[in-house]
Amino acid sequence: MTCAVLRHAGILPRSGSMRVPEVDLVRAVALCMMIVYHFLFAIRFLDMADVEVLIGFWRVFAYATASLFVAIAGVSLTLAATGLRRRGESERRVAAAQLRRGLTIFAWGLVITLVTSLALEQGAILFGILHLIGLGTILAIPLVDRPRASLVIGTLCLFLGPLAARYTGPLWLVWLGFHPSDFVSLDYVPLLPWFGVLLIGVTTGWALFPNGMPRRQLRPFPGWAAPLLWLGRHTLLIYLIHAPVILAFLLAWKSIA
Incomplete structure (x- = not known):
């Protein structure tokens, strides 16, 4: 996907957009x-080191x-909606932009599902972090302007999560939190x-950035932060390229070691 398409989907900023x-x-x-953890996970997956990445x-x-990744996605939703309104966009256009963003991210999640289903005997990613952020972005359309409702519903979801994990369910409910007892997934x-x-990220966004601006004006970041800001x-x-790059590097290292 080109950068132009990503900007159209609302995933990369348009030229001159507020950051x-x-x-x-x-x-x-x-x-x-995430890259650090996936690097260690890949080392363990390829039996290159005995790193206990699933416990402790x-x-x-x-x-x-x-x-952190999911919460900051929620914060970004509030900033994106506020930014569009400051440019004079209608509520319909704000909702349409959020829908487009969610569908695009969810579509990339489906690509990961397809690739892992073809590449792995077990552990395919049926509903990973991109699926969650994509679908969550769509479901949050009526809540992105309601920080209190977002906090209440978000807290309820946090309490229901451990309860759902106690029960098994059919594979088609895997997106919700129910799955067969033998279900295995890398993500x-x-x-x-x-x-x-x-x-809760949506609520945090409203608390920290009312009207899309920080409550406190921070000092400019030093030069060493530029690479992080670019990331x-x-x-x-x-995110889409880091896993193939890690696997390619480790497989090449393993072949010459």
């Missing part, structure tokens, strides 16, 4: 955390990474509880 560098920086940190510290690290981020994290502005592109 909030604090959000880009946090998004970049979340992306770096690294399990907590993975949950913290996903939580699983269902609506319960993770839609709650996104909605934060190109998160989806880097």
Whole structure:
């Protein structure tokens, strides 16, 4: 997908669009955390090192990474909606832009589902983080301007998540949080509880950036932060390519080691 198409989908900024560098920086940190975890996961997956990535510290690290990634997506929804309104866009256009953004991200999630289904004997990604952010973006359309309702519904989702995890269900409910007992996936981020994290991000966005602007004017970021800000502005592109790059690097290293 070209950068022009990504801008049309609302995933990359249009030329001259307002950016909030604090959000880009946090998004970049979340992306770096995800790359670190996926690198270690790939090392373990390829039996190159005995790294316990599914228990202990690294399990907590993975949950913290996903939580930050999803929450910042919620913050971005409030900023995007506010930015469109400041440019004089109608409510219908604001909702249409959010719908287009959600559908595009969800479509990329389906691409990952197809690739992992063809490449893996088990563990295909049926509903991972891109599926969650894409569908969550669509479901949040009526809530993006209602921070209190977002907080209440988001908190409810967080409480319902552990309850849903206690029960099994058919595979077609995997998106909601129910799945067969033998279900295995390399990345699983269902609506319960993770839609709650996104909605709390929406509430956080309104709390930190009323009218799309920070409550406090921070000092300009130093020069060393420029690479991180760049990462934060190109998160989806880097997310899509980082796993193949990691696998290619490790397989090449393994072949010559």
